Amino acid sequence: MVLARFLPRDERFFDYFRQAAENASAVAQALCELLENYRDIEEKARRVRDLERKGDEITHQIFKALYSTFVTPLDREDITDLASKLDDFVDSIEEATRRIRLYHIDQPTEFARHLASIIDQQATLVAKIVPLLENRRHWDKLLQCSIDINRLEGEADDVLDQALASQFDDVHDIDALIKATRWGEIYQQLEDAADCAEDIADTLERIVVKNA
Template sequence: MFDSKKPDPFFQSLLDIAKNVQTATHYAEDFKVDSVSQLKELSFKLKEFETSGDTLIHELTTKLNTSFMTPIEREDILQLAVKMDDILDGIEHFTAHLEMYSLIEIDDYMRTFVNYIVKCTDEIVKAMELLMKKKLLAMRDHAVLIKDYERKCDDVLRSSIKNLFLHETNPIRIIQFKDLYEQLEDIADYSQSVANTIETIIMRNA
């Protein structure tokens, strides 16, 4: 049903959105924080990524509203874009809370969460690159991997909260860390929503 030789502007927009999310999550993972001022820098930079993401969503929405034909259902295109952007919003929200809490040192649980989220965004970009090539069935493997990473995040959440209540005695830190763990689990859930949307698109169009 697709012209495989001609790049589709809607699929290009989805790839651009995915790459912005990927770049933001990699930036958050790689950024080294040694001071409160660096936390502010991290939070500010993630806000810039979020703003860029909002612009990309707006441009795609405008394109959808002014185009007579789309390569797949316009609702699926928009839903996929919004679900990807949810990941970016979640990462920005997480880094903003690190800055609000002045939490310079994160623990291994948070690092593991972020690493799995980064891996999810890598798989999302690979799936969007396949969508650009109109290779819908090949996208399924990446959706499966994203869901596997999300399941691993479920395990991390259970272990992190159990460990928190076993070993932390400061009630303020318990509140802060539990909040941050749950924010990261929400981001993993957003990644799973992207995978579910990818599978829906495959089912309807492959």
């Protein structure tokens, strides 16, 4: 393994990570567009699904490159972890969108819109800081932005608590109970996406600390 230190490293992983982060941001924006302009649901849900599949392809390229590359710019487990966390974030958003479509939600709630806005802010920061991983001079900025992502996850927790606390306030019949229960699932899925964004930030922090 001493020889590996003198071999050129394959830097394409950073480009793949940038693509994955930008795609994640596009997915979050599509979620916001769906909930803020609640029409053409099937078309907008299809866009989210298409972006999710694009993310899967990027993840596949990362693992394929990892299999065929002898010297990597980061430890292999760190590359795997970051790729998986980015994929999980996109998957969580796609699942929330899928449930909104399948449950034939009539109109989104303000809680859902608020959660989507938080996720979009997190995704914007993810797309901003993932490319910073390539250059040590930008690691301080990366760490600062990761703190902001974690703060936003805390906001998402608060919104989820408020949503669940009032979830059954206007439930007076079976139909209303079913609707409230479905919204509870959607709220939780949206908050899971915010958790996944936090996982991305934590993974980036861990990589930076490990390689500092």
